[in-house]
Amino acid sequence: MFHSSFICRKALLPQMALACALFTAQTLLQKSIPEKEGISSEAIMKFLAAANQIKSTEFHSFMLLRHGKVVSEVYWNPYQKDLKNRLYSCSKSFTATAIGFAVQESQLKVTDKVISFFPDKQPSQISDQLKALSIQNLLTMSSGMATEPDFIRGSENDWVKAYLAVPIENQPGSKFNYSSLATFMLSAIIQKVTGQTVADYLKPRLFDPLGIKDYDWESNPQGINTGGWGLRVKTEDMAKFAQLFLQKGIWNGKQIISEDWINEASSAHIFQNPNADEKLKKENDWVQGYGYQMWRNRFNSFRGDGAYGQFMLVLPEQDAVVIITAESNNLQEELNLVWDNLLPAFQPKALPENKLAYQKLRNLESEISIEALKSKIFPKINKSYAFAENNDKYQSVSFISKGEKLEMKLTIDGKSYPFTFTSGKWHQQETMRIQPTSDKKTITDSYKLYPAKIANSFRWKDDKTLELKTIYLETPHSHYITISLKDNSMDFELKNSADFGSKTTTLKATEIK
Numbered sequence: 413m414f415h416s417s418f419i420c421r422k423a424l425l426p427q428m429a430l431a432c433a434l435f436t437a438q439t440l441l442q443k444s445i446p447e448k449e450g451i452s453s454e455a456i457m458k459f460l461a462a463a464n465q466i467k468s469t470e471f472h473s474f475m476l477l478r479h480g481k482v483v484s485e486v487y488w489n490p491y492q493k494d495l496k497n498r499l500y501s502c503s504k505s506f507t508a509t510a511i512g513f514a515v516q517e518s519q520l521k522v523t524d525k526v527i528s529f530f531p532d533k534q535p536s537q538i539s540d541q542l543k544a545l546s547i548q549n550l551l552t553m554s555s556g557m558a559t560e561p562d563f564i565r566g567s568e569n570d571w572v573k574a575y576l577a578v579p580i581e582n583q584p585g586s587k588f589n590y591s592s593l594a595t596f597m598l599s600a601i602i603q604k605v606t607g608q609t610v611a612d613y614l615k616p617r618l619f620d621p622l623g624i625k626d627y628d629w630e631s632n633p634q635g636i637n638t639g640g641w642g643l644r645v646k647t648e649d650m651a652k653f654a655q656l657f658l659q660k661g662i663w664n665g666k667q668i669i670s671e672d673w674i675n676e677a678s679s680a681h682i683f684q685n686p687n688a689d690e691k692l693k694k695e696n697d698w699v700q701g702y703g704y705q706m707w708r709n710r711f712n713s714f715r716g717d718g719a720y721g722q723f724m725l726v727l728p729e730q731d732a733v734v735i736i737t738a739e740s741n742n743l744q745e746e747l748n749l750v751w752d753n754l755l756p757a758f759q760p761k762a763l764p765e766n767k768l769a770y771q772k773l774r775n776l777e778s779e780i781s782i783e784a785l786k787s788k789i790f791p792k793i794n795k796s797y798a799f800a801e802n803n804d805k806y807q808s809v810s811f812i813s814k815g816e817k818l819e820m821k822l823t824i825d826g827k828s829y830p831f832t833f834t835s836g837k838w839h840q841q842e843t844m845r846i847q848p849t850s851d852k853k854t855i856t857d858s859y860k861l862y863p864a865k866i867a868n869s870f871r872w873k874d875d876k877t878l879e880l881k882t883i884y885l886e887t888p889h890s891h892y893i894t895i896s897l898k899d900n901s902m903d904f905e906l907k908n909s910a911d912f913g914s915k916t917t918t919l920k921a922t923e924i925k
Contacts, residue, residue: 449478453769455757468742489781490838490867496644500718503643508705512673541580592640599639677704739888784869786836797921833870
């Protein structure tokens with residue numbers, strides 16, 4: 413694959429050079445020095461230092477844009493710029509934008525009733541609430557359903573038909589009830605109206621103009637993009653999307669989606685807790701109102717929001733965008749880092765040049781990392797073990813130590829997965845092993861996720877206890893394995909970071925002679 417800069421060097425004709433310039437403008441975000449854009453390098457370093465100290469969140473990437481230019485871009489090693497991110501519910505903001513394009517093209521209206529799109533999938537008895545359910549109710553998470561009909565996700569049944577059969581207890585539009593399947597229904601409506609998946613529909617309208625490539629989106633068994641989750645894009649792509657909203661739908665001087673839609677989508681249409689007291693409103697970013705698959709924040713800002721702390725923050729008053737990918741079990745604390753460290757630092761004018769601070773920031777950005785496991789001892793091991801019968805179908809595991817490198821081969825349900833671990837640094841490879849997740853039902857067409865890019869490290873806690881960590885680089889998650897060796901057997905303890913260690917799988921195994 414050629415880079416645009418290579419093509420431009422080869423361009424001989426003026427019109428070709430112009431085309432190259434336009435191509436580059438469309439696909440690359442401009443970069444600048446923080447002080448030139450009115451924020452100090454010291455403030456960004458303060459934020460990064462605070463991010464490294466917080467125990468509830470493992471940060472993976474961070475981008476800060478001011479006045480449309482990137483002033484800081486950070487990837488905690490082994491995470492990298494060219495890797496995609498499992499966005500979880502940040503996907504919802506993209507799906508809602510597809511609805512915006514369809515409205516703009518007069519293919520539908522937000523007041524259209526959901527059942528009108530699926531006459532062949534309606535239940536035999538249609539309640540008044542279902543008759544009233546509109547696209548806008550789906551956009552604002554106010555379907556009227558009392559709970560998320562989660563049983564539909566991951567099933568082989570017709571998801572649209574199953575959703576329309578769920579009872580609606582409350583009047584649509586009356587109460588906020590967060591539902592990923594409501595967003596799936598928006599995806600299904602786009603596909604019904606346009607004959608294209610949301611991903612295909614957005615390609616010429618959003619992805620191509622913004623230069624977003626190499627994305628993928630999970631689909632359900634009926635071939636409909638999941639909508640409410642399942643989109644994977646790079647950190648820079650998230651920044652482009654947020655910047656488009658900040659610029660009221662304009663990209664490279666062209667209005668690609670209407671300003672009216674951007675304003676409508678980012679405004680509060682319903683409140684999560686209408687009875688929230690003033691103290692809660694001052695402290696909590698989850699009671700500020702909800703737009704069209706966008707959350708309102710404090711400080712007159714809004715965001716796309718994904719599980720485990722994937723954020724696309726748009727700060728209109730500061731003319732800024734903040735992007736974070738992470739694994740967090742305290743999302744409010746994660747946002748507070750932005751409000752406490754970055755928000756006060758935005759200044760209306762350029763700041764004096766500070767070469768020393770700027771160089772320190774650049775050094776920090778390049779050196780920041782997630783600490784690899786590091787061993788002080790390197791016992792020799794060359795053994796294989798057979799697992800006792802277990803529900804997870806683990807069959808055998810073997811280890812070969814080679815000093816600061818350790819090889820493991822894990823056999824699960826007849827398939828073998830080799831892993832290489834290193835001490836004190838991350839060893840990167842790919843694997844077909846199933847990735848960790850909080851909900852296996854979220855992986856609906858997993859072929860898009862494999863082979864998974866991973867990074868591994870190990871340490872010997874003592875000569876009988878081996879610790880192994882595998883990071884799944886295009887997700888927020890990791891596996892952590894503790895091996896406890898005994899005379900002729902071992903205990904194999906597996907934790908999935910997606911549940912923050914709340915569940916542990918412990919398997920017994922005996923040595924194979």
